Amino acid sequence: MPELPEVETTRRYLAPVVEGAFIEAVEVRRDRMTRRHERPGDLAERMTGRRVLSLGRRGKFLVAPLDGGITWVSHLGMSGRFSINAPGDPEAAHTNVVIHLRSRPQVRLVDPRTFGFVAAFTPDELARAMGSVGPDALDELPSARSLGTALAGRTAPIKALLLDQRLAAGLGNIYADEVLFRARVAPERPGGTLTADEVRAVRAAIPVVLRAGLRHGGTSLDDLAYLLPDGRTGDYLSRLSAYGRQGEPCRRCGGIIERTVVRGRSSFWCRDCQQ
């Protein structure tokens, strides 16, 4: 699933292709991908003829300012990936958006489940769209102190709070489990019950886990494989300690990894070493 490491890996592949590029045309094959706009045609209308100034990321959002004050924002949802192609390359199934760049390869958004989106926002729309996206979990991670303040009094499970993009943006279901495993905190623990040491451990685990994922090009699950824009898979899957390891031995204490459902999301953890 595309979480912060996968989105950042994607950004690094795409940046040299799109930065400075002139957008000649945008083809929308599935209107649902532009659902952030009132009309599907708004996306192509606003992007065509503009130049991409830069490609950044905040949490799981790709954010590309264009000239003229418009910002191109993309989200990969759960099954989205960008691919970089020559115009004649065969098209993958579920190629939902194709961006044509002058004298550059094409950028295609492939997304079977269409939970992702592509948008071109005015400044007001951008502020509204990103208003609920908190500080980036890698580049702007809050201190343990401010994280502790944010967690104080919260009754929701810490797992759910790590998935709440307002506190820190970028963790998804896989890396949240990995963070809690590393920090030795059980996913169901109400956020407000974490001790100061536990908050510090969680805070410290976030960049370690995210950077490890990033080093390996992200996590590609075997079903709907997340693919890098060049078609390769990330290889962090085999290094996961908790996610997906139900019934397997804990790499730390030898206990058995369990699967429980927290707020409707599968959560994998070791009852013996996560309290």
Added chain:
DNA sequence: AACGATCCCTGTTGGC
């Protein structure tokens, strides 16, 4: 405000 449930969507999987 905080929390939890529901919905969107489709490829894959598991049970009968």
Added chain:
DNA sequence: TGCCAACAGGGATCGT
């Protein structure tokens, strides 16, 4: 073997 329900999940939205 074949069919179908269940499942996966990020984020918007809604009810409490």
